[in-house]
Amino acid sequence: MVTPPHPLPMHTTADTIRQWLDQHHITEIECLIPDMAGQARGKIVPRHKYDPAQGLRLPIAVLEMTVTGAYPEQDFVPVADPDMRLVPDAATLRLVPWAKEPTAQIIHDCLHFDGTPVELSPRNVLRRILAQYERDGLQPIVAPEMEFYLVQIEPDEDIPLRPPIGRTQRTEAGMQSFSIDAVNEYDDIFDVIYDWCEAQGLQLDTLIHEMGTAQMEINLDHGEPLALADQVFLFKRTVREVAIRHRMYATFMAKPMQGQPGSAMHIHQSVVDAASGRNIFSLPDGQPSPEFFHFIGGLQAYLPAATAFFAPYVNSYRRLSRYTAAPINLSWGYDNRTCGLRVPQSSPEHRRIENRLAGVDVNPYLAIAASLACGLLGMRERLQPSAPLTGSAYEQPHQLPRHLDDAVERLLTCTPLAELFGEHFLRTYAAIKDAEYREFFDVISPWERRFLLLSV
Incomplete structure (x- = not known):
């Protein structure tokens, strides 16, 4: 059985994160964000390459993806496809129990480079409410x-x-x-x-x-x-x-x-x-x-x-x-x-x-x-x-x-609801769902082939 992680208070410093990583002899870190479908996106980083004070970068467009990995017809992120900052939330620092080598996982918050929250991040949406x-x-x-x-x-x-x-x-x-x-x-x-x-x-x-x-x-x-x-x-x-x-x-x-x-x-x-x-x-x-x-x-x-x-x-x-x-x-x-x-x-x-x-x-x-x-x-x-x-x-x-x-x-x-969630988020979410619905609607089901192929 893997040793449970030591609980960390909110807003701990980068030094505290480093100490935890050292204490558990971590060799790799899974840097996670939940996307719009609730899937884990992010990067796996070697311990010596990870700086919790700086965080990471990831394209904002990751938050615009459908569950199939496609995108809505209309862009809801800048056409230049810019990055956002991923900042670790120390309260989410945990071991990955199934990893062969000592591996940590940390959920990150999504921020613009001016420090404001990325509106399309589901975690930021919950924080907003x-x-x-x-x-x-x-x-x-x-x-x-x-x-x-x-x-x-x-x-x-x-x-x-x-x-x-x-x-x-x-x-x-x-x-x-x-x-x-x-x-x-x-x-x-x-x-x-x-x-x-x-x-x-x-x-x-x-x-x-x-x-x-x-x-x-x-x-x-x-x-x-x-x-x-x-x-x-x-x-x-x-x-x-x-x-x-x-x-x-x-x-x-x-x-x-x-x-x-x-x-x-x-x-x-x-x-x-x-x-x-x-x-x-x-x-x-x-x-x-x-x-x-x-x-x-x-x-x-x-x-x-x-x-x-x-x-x-x-x-x-x-x-x-x-x-x-x-x-x-x-x-x-x-x-x-x-x-x-x-x-x-x-x-x-x-x-x-x-x-x-x-x-x-x-x-x-x-x-x-x-x-x-x-x-x-x-x-x-x-x-x-x-x-x-x-x-x-x-x-x-x-x-x-x-x-x-x-x-x-x-x-x-x-x-x-638009006022609480933010108009930009709501319209983006709706566009993602519309894209998924249209993709599904293009698929012909076994029921249709069985009962309609030779009967209508």
């Missing part, structure tokens, strides 16, 4: 829950995915929700996941078997949103690496297999008073506060326009369909899992709202930022939610975009 909370004397708290599938390795993307073979040399039969024995089929994988996450300081909570065949869920402890987004970003890298080393894939697609449930990243969120630490969702007598209801009202009002952040790909909308244990509307209820917005049973000091809209395919920085932005607008505008639902929300009408093209159109027409 958190600054709005700070302006109001508030501190949001989040806890993500991540679902994912383990599947057999299949290099041919035209062949449907299949569940992996476990330690009994069999694949799962039927749904195995909350089955301990089904999880134990993959004990070797989860032992390594927990070890490697501990080595990186990723605060894992519970592990369960979800509804789907070889579908798992791992929760992270609650905490500060930027730190939790970083942990989700690193967690996905870790789980994929562990699975490959055990001769299978781990996939965070929202809907990877026909006939199986989709995978979500539920976001539990609350807000505390920055000065006192008091949960503002509860009154002193323990009853729900006006801010609690306003936050729900904001989610109901603005999540339809923000859906492109929670369902960022064409595949995402296969999950958001009726009777698939995923939300199709924004009803809310107390301990009601059919609702898009669920309020779990809890003590007043832990009162929180669970946003169940996001698929696990999201960029965690943008999904958390969007959820917090919608709630913040609700509190500022003092929006009132609908009445809590006690029945099934699956019987209610659709309230969300049905496909990516619709979601992008709604996003572009929402002025309050």
Whole structure:
């Protein structure tokens, strides 16, 4: 087991980073930034070539790429294709547990050379929303829950995915929700996941078997949103690496297999008073506060326009369909899992709202930022939610975009979200999603060839 990294306070000096690197005998450094899809971009640098005081350079256009590596038709970065500065965030300094040689990984912030944040950086977008909370004397708290599938390795993307073979040399039969024995089929994988996450300081909570065949869920402890987004970003890298080393894939697609449930990243969120630490969702007598209801009202009002952040790909909308244990509307209820917005049973000091809209395919920085932005607008505008639902929300009408093209159109027409996120970022993100949608739409599916080729 790899020794866990020593925690570092925020805003540590370059000398402190150097001391940490020396202490761990680091030979290489993975200098990372999350791109618009949440993928790790950056450079791998030999230790003797890395100067934390100077950082690195990378083209700004990296943040304009689609998930396929293409670009929108319109340029949203200068035509000269300039660089940006990558400045290390010392709080993200960690070991790479799977590396053969002592290797560090550091998430970097993206800055212009005048020191201002790059508007297209997802990490900077989340910082921008958190600054709005700070302006109001508030501190949001989040806890993500991540679902994912383990599947057999299949290099041919035209062949449907299949569940992996476990330690009994069999694949799962039927749904195995909350089955301990089904999880134990993959004990070797989860032992390594927990070890490697501990080595990186990723605060894992519970592990369960979800509804789907070889579908798992791992929760992270609650905490500060930027730190939790970083942990989700690193967690996905870790789980994929562990699975490959055990001769299978781990996939965070929202809907990877026909006939199986989709995978979500539920976001539990609350807000505390920055000065006192008091949960503002509860009154002193323990009853729900006006801010609690306003936050729900904001989610109901603005999540339809923000859906492109929670369902960022064409595949995402296969999950958001009726009777698939995923939300199709924004009803809310107390301990009601059919609702898009669920309020779990809890003590007043832990009162929180669970946003169940996001698929696990999201960029965690943008999904958390969007959820917090919608709630913040609700509190500022003092929006009132609908009445809590006690029945099934699956019987209610659709309230969300049905496909990516619709979601992008709604996003572009929402002025309050544009003001919070920045007009330039919003238009760039929409152009990226539009480019991805057009690229997908050019592909002819097996269904079309099977049923239309000789029948119409």
